[in-house]
Amino acid sequence: MDKVQTGERSIQISEDVLRSVAALAVRDVEGVAGLAGNRASLRDLLVRPVEVENLGGAIAVDVRIILKNGYRAVQVAKQVQLAVKQSIQDMTGVTAVNVDVEVTGVDFEE
Secondary structure (H helix, E strand, O other): OOOEEEOOEEEOOOHHHHHHHHHHHHHOOOOEEEEOOOOOOHHHHHOOOEEEEEOOOOEEEEEEEEEEOOOOHHHHHHHHHHHHHHHHHHHHOOOEEEEEEEEEEEEOOO
16 A cells, blocks of 8 residues: 555555454444355455555545345444444544445345
8 A cells, every 4th residue: 555644644554454444343333244255256256345545645445245134224334434434543543534335235144
């Protein structure tokens, strides 16, 4: 990853680290069954469940989730957005200016 500006300092944080922080945040959101990519489809093999784009001082994050049955997709997606933004900011000091959430499926198992 290119350098990310955090305040007056410039540091390097791996995109893998940012993806991991986002993935951990998603796991704690009620209504999320898991990240997409845990299923054996061709699309899941080609697309990562969490993508990070450096915007030169901030980042944009794309998250693909599996929704638990019985939960409202819009409410869960909003909670994922908040959790990812807050976790990345708290753990790395990097600002996530945009978090897009794609619900790629519903888990009907209980």
